[in-house]
Amino acid sequence: MGKSSSLSEYWQLLELAEDYLQDGSRRAHPSLILPQEQAASPASPAAPAVPEPPQPAAQDQAPSSPGLADIAAKVTSCTRCALHRGRKHAVPGEGAAHPLVLVVGEGPGAEEDATGRPFVGPAGQLLDRMLKAIDLDRISNCFIANVVKCRPPGNRDPQPEESAACLPYLRAQIAVLRPRAILAVGRVAAQTLTGLSAGVGELRRRQLAYEGIPLAVTYHPSAVLRDSSLKRPVWEDLKRLKSTLGHA
Numbered sequence: 570m571g572k573s574s575s576l577s578e579y580w581q582l583l584e585l586a587e588d589y590l591q592d593g594s595r596r597a598h599p600s601l602i603l604p605q606e607q608a609a610s611p612a613s614p615a616a617p618a619v620p621e622p623p624q625p626a627a628q629d630q631a632p633s634s635p636g637l638a639d640i641a642a643k644v645t646s647c648t649r650c651a652l653h654r655g656r657k658h659a660v661p662g663e664g665a666a667h668p669l670v671l672v673v674g675e676g677p678g679a680e681e682d683a684t685g686r687p688f689v690g691p692a693g694q695l696l697d698r699m700l701k702a703i704d705l706d707r708i709s710n711c712f713i714a715n716v717v718k719c720r721p722p723g724n725r726d727p728q729p730e731e732s733a734a735c736l737p738y739l740r741a742q743i744a745v746l747r748p749r750a751i752l753a754v755g756r757v758a759a760q761t762l763t764g765l766s767a768g769v770g771e772l773r774r775r776q777l778a779y780e781g782i783p784l785a786v787t788y789h790p791s792a793v794l795r796d797s798s799l800k801r802p803v804w805e806d807l808k809r810l811k812s813t814l815g816h817a
């Protein structure tokens with residue numbers, strides 16, 4: 570499969586997730602052509618296809634790390650803020666024990682609360698496809714977490730005091746995971762990790778770091794599902810993250 574084909578497949582997958590969120594079924598789309606695809610001539614050399622995520626060895630899985638397991642146990646029984654009262658399940662996070670990238674969102678939604686797993690449902694499926702486009706996945710080389718580990722009611726933003734109460738867990742996870750880069754998806758995660766009040770549109774253009782770890786900012790998959798015009802900047806951000814990993 571060539572580069573142009575891989576990109577087309579990626580955007581088709583984004584559209585598919587969008588359709589399921591909006592209609593619960595697949596809709597017909599006009600073909601979406603990216604600028605780099607238009608520029609590619611038939612004689613352009615073919616890029617290797619995006620490989621299927623490798624199946625990790627059991628010892629590479631996050632649950633085998635005592636540090637992560639200890640943090641997860643503390644999260645599960647935590648009552649440090651009012652969010653614990655409404656939760657079905659706390660959502661500590663999941664992924665590789667030694668990740669290239671730590672993905673940070675704002676907090677669990679209804680499906681995450683029901684399952685105890687981060688980024689499930691249409692937004693989670695879109696996140697998986699975004700990561701796959703740059704050879705990442707939540708099993709072998711990413712860890713997925715949130716700023717707050719319990720669902721804010723009605724999917725509202727976490728209150729500052731809730732984020733502050735929960736942040737030590739994320740900081741502890743970062744200390745154990747030591748990712749090569751962090752990807753903050755959405756405004757709440759970006760502002761929490763940077764301490765800045767700017768929006769995603771500004772923060773995604775800046776060179777940032779969190780305690781010496783390169784920090785990339787992009788739009789939340791839920792926002793992309795609501796607004797397809799965000800697909801292009803997300804793809805630009807993913808390419809920059811890929812480049813950062815190549816130089817880390």
Ligand code: SF4
Pocket residue numbers: 644645647648649650651652653659717718719731734735
């Ligand atoms: Fe504890 Fe975080 Fe849940 Fe609040 S959101 S109860 S601080 S785990």
